[in-house]
Amino acid sequence: MNAVAFDQYGRPADVLKQVEQPTPTPGRGEVLVKMIASPINPSDLLYIEGRYGLLPKSFPCVPGFEGVGVVTANGGGLLGSLRKGQRVAVLNDRIGNWAEYTVASAKMVYPVSDEVSDEQAAGFFVNPMTAIAMTRHVLKIPHGAWLLQSAAGSALGKMILKLAKRDGFKTINVVRRAEQAAELRALGADAVVVEGQGSIPEQVLALTGGEGARYAIDPVGGATGTAVVQSLANGGRCLLYGLLSGEPVAVDPRWLISGSKIVEGFWLADWAKKQGILTMLGLMREIRGLLVNKTFETQFTATYTLGNIREAVEHAAKPGKGGKVLLKLT
Numbered sequence: 001m002n003a004v005a006f007d008q009y010g011r012p013a014d015v016l017k018q019v020e021q022p023t024p025t026p027g028r029g030e031v032l033v034k035m036i037a038s039p040i041n042p043s044d045l046l047y048i049e050g051r052y053g054l055l056p057k058s059f060p061c062v063p064g065f066e067g068v069g070v071v072t073a074n075g076g077g078l079l080g081s082l083r084k085g086q087r088v089a090v091l092n093d094r095i096g097n098w099a100e101y102t103v104a105s106a107k108m109v110y111p112v113s114d115e116v117s118d119e120q121a122a123g124f125f126v127n128p129m130t131a132i133a134m135t136r137h138v139l140k141i142p143h144g145a146w147l148l149q150s151a152a153g154s155a156l157g158k159m160i161l162k163l164a165k166r167d168g169f170k171t172i173n174v175v176r177r178a179e180q181a182a183e184l185r186a187l188g189a190d191a192v193v194v195e196g197q198g199s200i201p202e203q204v205l206a207l208t209g210g211e212g213a214r215y216a217i218d219p220v221g222g223a224t225g226t227a228v229v230q231s232l233a234n235g236g237r238c239l240l241y242g243l244l245s246g247e248p249v250a251v252d253p254r255w256l257i258s259g260s261k262i263v264e265g266f267w268l269a270d271w272a273k274k275q276g277i278l279t280m281l282g283l284m285r286e287i288r289g290l291l292v293n294k295t296f297e298t299q300f301t302a303t304y305t306l307g308n309i310r311e312a313v314e315h316a317a318k319p320g321k322g323g324k325v326l327l328k329l330t
Helices: 042-049 078-083 118-122 126-138 155-167 180-186 200-207 222-230 253-259 268-273 277-292 306-316
Strands: 002-005 017-020 030-040 066-074 087-091 101-105 109-111 146-149 170-175 191-194 213-218 232-240 262-265 300-305 324-328
Touching (some): 030 087, 042 306, 066 078, 066 118, 155 180, 170 180, 170 222, 180 191, 232 253, 300 306
Parallel strands (some): 146 170, 146 213, 170 191, 213 232, 232 262
16 A cells, blocks of 8 residues: 655654555454545644654654544454444544555544535544533633633634634634734634734733633743733633644743642643543534534645645645645545
8 A cells, every 4th residue: 555654753844755565454443444534733743753742653654643534344343343334534643544544443433424524524533622622621611701722823723713602702812913813703703812913911911801811722832822821810721732833831830829820731642541431422422513513614725645745744834824734545
């Protein structure tokens, strides 16, 4: 089969190459999936660079954490037999999805409704699950409360905007470019703060009547993440779920202590492993419903094949590209 692999860490466009590999064989509890498509997520690029929380067990390594495909074989077990022939969303941190075929745990593939396109099904897990888990399950943001989010113009940020309108909480959205503000307001943003147009904490205080944000999420780190943390209200809580800037967040312990503020990390893979099967099945049903009614809808700006992987990852790494990049695998 054809696949994309890397045999050392580095800039994705430099280390990725198309290779031929034997088609993998599923073991008991696993299924073989003929892949259709996979999005290129920031986590994929960090993984290839060696800067992600999960590292390859060996080289060469096929990347790609999520995608959509059709189950063609079962390695043994009841669940795998039920999945055979079904189109499924695939979450995979073992072999990688950027290949014509992959092997995944039968527990980590989920049937997708015919009402959901291949493109939308390809991004079933990472962004939708992160958005729901952070807002509904971890922070449990109540109706009417303020959520402050940075990188609000990202695919995940836009999903959180849609979820906010559905669940009734308000959003303050930090963006890097002024032209993003109108788009986010059209999607339902209650307020937009543009970096470089004044202090983020001061603007948040003004928008919240001098209180600050009770809830916040940040995937950027560095100066942006630091400003988000500094915008917390007393008793506020912030989830750090990425490090797009590559720079750490600076927090004065005295400031956290004086207002009983909480800053903590969130990693979807780690959180999901701690949840019971009923919680995860319920979460997947939530995602399926939000995809079917188009509350969640990922915008794709370009599609590439495995043979154009270098151009694909270069495009995916560009800021302001207007959507995700999709890999067609068959």
